[in-house]
Amino acid sequence: MSALRPLVLRLALVGIGTVLVQIAAVSQISLLGVSADLAPLVVMSVGLLCGSVAGAGMGFGVGLFVDTALLQTLGVSSLILLAVGYGAGRLRELRDPAHGLTPLAVGAAATALAVIGFALMQFLLGVDAPVSLLLIRDMLATVVVNGALALPVYGLVRRLLLPVLPDDPRRRRRRAYVTGGLSPISRA
Amino acid sequence: MYKQTVRRRRAVLALLVGLSLVLLTAYFGESSGGPLHALQRGAMQVLAPIQEGTGTALKPFRDFVGWFGDTLDARDERDKLREERNRLRDEAIGAQAAQRENQQLRRMLALNRTGELSDFEPVTSRVIGRSPTIWYATLTIDKGSVDGVRVNQPVVNGDGLVGKVTAVSHGAAQVTLITDHTSGVSAKVVTPLVTSSANGVTGLVQTAVGRPSDLLLDFVSRRSRLQKGDRVVTAGSRSNQLESLFPPGIPIGTVTRVDEEELSQYQRVHIRPFADLRRLEFVQVLTPGSGGGDEDRAGSP
Numbered sequence: 001m002s003a004l005r006p007l008v009l010r011l012a013l014v015g016i017g018t019v020l021v022q023i024a025a026v027s028q029i030s031l032l033g034v035s036a037d038l039a040p041l042v043v044m045s046v047g048l049l050c051g052s053v054a055g056a057g058m059g060f061g062v063g064l065f066v067d068t069a070l071l072q073t074l075g076v077s078s079l080i081l082l083a084v085g086y087g088a089g090r091l092r093e094l095r096d097p098a099h100g101l102t103p104l105a106v107g108a109a110a111t112a113l114a115v116i117g118f119a120l121m122q123f124l125l126g127v128d129a130p131v132s133l134l135l136i137r138d139m140l141a142t143v144v145v146n147g148a149l150a151l152p153v154y155g156l157v158r159r160l161l162l163p164v165l166p167d168d169p170r171r172r173r174r175r176a177y178v179t180g181g182l183s184p185i186s187r188a
Numbered sequence: 189m190y191k192q193t194v195r196r197r198r199a200v201l202a203l204l205v206g207l208s209l210v211l212l213t214a215y216f217g218e219s220s221g222g223p224l225h226a227l228q229r230g231a232m233q234v235l236a237p238i239q240e241g242t243g244t245a246l247k248p249f250r251d252f253v254g255w256f257g258d259t260l261d262a263r264d265e266r267d268k269l270r271e272e273r274n275r276l277r278d279e280a281i282g283a284q285a286a287q288r289e290n291q292q293l294r295r296m297l298a299l300n301r302t303g304e305l306s307d308f309e310p311v312t313s314r315v316i317g318r319s320p321t322i323w324y325a326t327l328t329i330d331k332g333s334v335d336g337v338r339v340n341q342p343v344v345n346g347d348g349l350v351g352k353v354t355a356v357s358h359g360a361a362q363v364t365l366i367t368d369h370t371s372g373v374s375a376k377v378v379t380p381l382v383t384s385s386a387n388g389v390t391g392l393v394q395t396a397v398g399r400p401s402d403l404l405l406d407f408v409s410r411r412s413r414l415q416k417g418d419r420v421v422t423a424g425s426r427s428n429q430l431e432s433l434f435p436p437g438i439p440i441g442t443v444t445r446v447d448e449e450e451l452s453q454y455q456r457v458h459i460r461p462f463a464d465l466r467r468l469e470f471v472q473v474l475t476p477g478s479g480g481g482d483e484d485r486a487g488s489p
Contacts, residue, residue, distance in 0.1 A: 023317040025246035060204045068231045075212030
């Protein structure tokens, strides 16, 4: 448990920093008519790096902080972002995608899940909003903008968390092949 | 070992989902004075100075990114501004004549009203946070109850109406913009042509979620001939029972399009707000002046 303490501490700092930067700066910058949403990207990155439990926990925490800081309905963002974090974590556990562009695709998918989930929750909670073309355009624009930011955000989160990530046997194995170790094929 | 891991993972997921649903249900079930709402206000109180500091520290970054967007938009903006300048030049000439006429009529009617906003004392505030989603059009400002800001007070900037205060803590407040789906403002149309039948037509300015630059003036009869370019200002009722939150005459926006639906007795008038609600840095909260009304007054939109 004490081995996980540095990781939890860094995750908390990353979460708080993300929400503060989001509210104080990123939300006030308009790209393609929308603002980027860092929360799904950071939660997705944590899921891809740390697994489903950490991803879900990070999603819940960041969502709760967002809802609290912005006086939004408590629980909505938590529910959506924990689904994002858990999904990204399960992807890592089941498929272990190693392609360099994986965060881009997963980031766009995470953002799409977040904006659609948010829309569904709002409709379920009784917000009377027409499904206009403009709304769909804004959702798509958010996915595109977030997709463009997914790789740098993932890289930054990875850099922040890498020193405290628990050692992964699969990662060690892959590293061994790259750094000159013999793969099972060449050994045969 | 594997089964234990799976069991632990599912337990954590179920716990977090359950917690979210409990929070959601409890939040909806309680009044605005409930413990969860109080917790949010407390958090806002704590976070306001941090947000302010972060906002100040990240301002160069915002400006840098904004510079690219501004450069790209500059050419379009220039052409639009040239058109607008020509139109405004024509309007200004007409307005000068109308103003002289207006002064004469006022004198004739012995109408000696002072400005509606002179009853208020504006509190200038810096915007220190804003909601990132298209579902909540809200801002956080750095002035709170200690500065005289109260719930339901109107918020303006140099261009026109911005919204109203919806939550207040000691040193910060939340402003819900007129583009929020919960917002509704009674408004009237002011046309450049004094004799136009659309002059003085009233309606309710509402918004559709996800359309920050497109407001709707609803409940306007189809008989009223509104035109592109007509101005919309707050109507502001002075009824004792249903006094409006917004004083009359605050500019809201300009008519951009009028939709007439076949089966409806009303037309849908699209309005572009005067205030650029995506780029607000400073706003003014209209607090009651020394001779103003009640601090916590509430009424119709």
